[in-house]
Amino acid sequence: MKRSRLLLVALLTILLVVALAACARNGEDEEVVTPPQDEQVTNDPGDTNEEENDDGDHATLEIGGLEVVDEAHPLAALHAIQERFPVMSGGRSSGTPQYGGAIVHGFPHVDPAPGVFNAVFQMSLIDSNLMMYTGVIGNIFSMTPSMMMGQHGIATYEVDRDNQRIIITQVEDVYWHDGHPLTLDDLLFAHEVIGDPEYIAAGGGRFGINQRRITGMMDFHNGDANYISGMILSDDQRTLTIYFDEFPPTLLYFGIWGTPYPRHIFGDVPIDEHTEHYHTRVRPIGWGPFIVENIVPGESVYAVANENFWMGRPYLDSVVTRIVSPDMVASMMLNGDLDVVGWRLEDYPDVPNPTNFMYLGDVGNFFNWVAFNMGDWNPETLDFDLHENPRMSRPLRRAMAYASNESLLTDGLFNGLRFPATTFIPPGHSTFMHPTLPGFAFDPDLAMEILDEAGYTVGADGYRTFPDGSELEIHFVISGGGDASQVAVATHYAQAWGDIGLNVYIEWVDWTAKVTNIFEADNWEWDVTTAAWSAGANPDPNGLWGRTPNNRARYMNPTLSAHLEGFGSEDAWDVEWLTNHFHIWQEMMFYYVPAFPTNWRLSLTAVNNRVEGYFIGQTEDGIRTIGGAHRVRVTADAPYRQ
């Protein structure tokens, strides 16, 4: 009697444990952090002296807008993989595309969304992702495959180099979701808010170098003028002329702020009240294909079709964008709880041939890198205070860069869907990528040789010491201790550095704390950390590596500084000069190594079979950037299950 009871109890407990494990992580927020992604979209002005890449040679639809490269190019492997995946969904369902219906678009994210659904104050990628279908953060320009501003949006532009001005003309009649007409006055208003003296204090982060270049902007920003003299709006508010003090080609890579901000809503609101405003948090007003109907704070957004969308009413009736726990993505797609979601590369081999959904692949503009602590950002002088004697000397940095076997990480953990990177130019700007720079290919012998020659000899305890004999312990700060793949990446580097004889101390911290204390202020002691960027349209290195807090390694020297200024000069309009300038910059970064790039990735999107027309590539008319969502249709009432 006792034994059978014992057996029963044991069985029940096992069942309980299994059941608990299954439901434990259903959609709660926990301290699990996604793979290195402090994804801030940088709206940086880039150099573009290129002519538009629409000569038809580029198979833009298939390869997402990148030029075809030859086999020796560092991006060759990435492009090869990209070709395996389509960029538009469809063709896998026997149903007919309907009118109406609703889709659920999930975004894997561990923390609640900050919820700042505001065109000029938004800083977090997840906020703009949630507003993806609504046009709250929408650009008036379309985007060409080479990431320049296109002419197919609601406005066209004309470049007048002689007078250093750009003339923007609105060509479409567009209305905000509350019925008010959208005009270029709203774009002017956006500039006025960004340039406002109190904008930065109120939490804004979009006042960049290209905004400063506008004539009269600095006077406005300093309070000496109460309007921006360099921006002239026509009487009918359909033409806006912007004069610039400096006029580099950078501006044409979305260097010009093109996201309108509704003056009729925010015009009379004090600057410090914008982020908490009703129309930021509860009822954002956009001009896209879907109107925000309801927001669950931090979690999801429900939007319904906009009858008056300028490209026509969307086919779908409504869209839900929501945050999902990264671990639950796979099972939710398989069960048909989501229609579209970004797929985690680590999960790919578990579901290589899904039956109820398909994968779309896009190279994107994303790169991972490792940063060394080279100095501090001084917000008063707007410059860096370089550490006098950096703990991380150049031989040490070089050795650490050579020590890591990046292809082991990309093949073993990410199943060949990430690729070792050779340079800091992201894949979206392959034209400027140095074709022969070797990067820091895995060479532990060379690493050890560098260290030995520099005097970092192995001490009594088996670890290397400083040349003067003092103890060397490398402080490696890592976030994401609860996420298995983040842990794996961090351990990989720590292991690699341990193998060349370095004593690495890993400190596991919370991601938000890391961003605040390392990336924004300089409060902590640290030597090395990992980071990632989802770079914007602009290839100008000044945005991430110039004198800006975005320069996480906090490094600058006179040679580099002089070279970086060249990107904003008149010479930059010459393609060849510019390309060469980029190549030299990459060689410089390879030489100085304040940081080193680790890998690029293919980003996978899983789309349920019932969704037709979901498009992630680039086309000449920039459909994706200006509201391709209105063309998405569904062929069934509910997502297909596995």
Added chain:
Amino acid sequence: MDVNKTPSPFRVMCREIYKDKLAFCSLIVFFTVLIGVFIWAALLDTSEVMRQHLLRGNLPPSREFWLGTDSTGRDTFNLLILGTRNSFIIALIVASITSVIGIVVGLAAGYYGGHVDNVVMRLIDFMTMIPTLMFIITMTVLLPNTIRNFGLILTVFGWTGMARSIRMVSLRQGVMDYVKASKTLGSRNIVIMFREVLPNILSFTIVNLTLSIATTMGIETGLTFLGFGPPPTMPTLGLAVANAANPLAMQLRPWLWLPAALVILVMVLCINYVGQAIGRAADARRRRV
């Protein structure tokens, strides 16, 4: 004549356990597992076991890897051994410290009674009222993630249970004649508390300590599963079970988490049965012998 010598409490405990087959088996199993784990773990090198080999990840059980490998290529069986040892040591240390604190506080509260008791009880009530799990999670995020801080946080929130139970028995003991007699004789209060009252409640204390080990093990596992446990460079049972957090891994690769879950189950059950047997031994009315 010395016909029936009164057995010492220890002997009573042993007899109770021996007679209760379930408790006896549990004890045997528990010590076998524990000793086996400790011996095996002593032969392992933690840094070698924790070393990643990314190209041999997610392998199923085979002759070379008895329980397969996890996503970064580590041997799951060795991780389980190390994890069991670490989890047990953490649980033991935390349970011991919380017990010591709880005993001291509980004894004092029960013995002195009156205001001291009031103050202590209100403090315990307050600490019981706050959502402990949330606090632990918050503290884990705020403080640097080291094993020492983790243990500290668990200790800070774990002593109240023990204190409450000890206080209950201590109250009862405090009004007994032998205590009054000692007071009359002029013994200092502390001497009375620790030399006279404590031995009388020792078996009760041991029961609580034993059960507390089991509870702490469960808490640590749960926290690590959620991602708020010790740093991931330290293998624990919770880290192994955390592999189940990914539903795909849970379904496709049960060798990662099922053995760990079973080990936790077995350990906790064994401790509980033994603890219950000891508890029965302490109370003459409940003894089965």
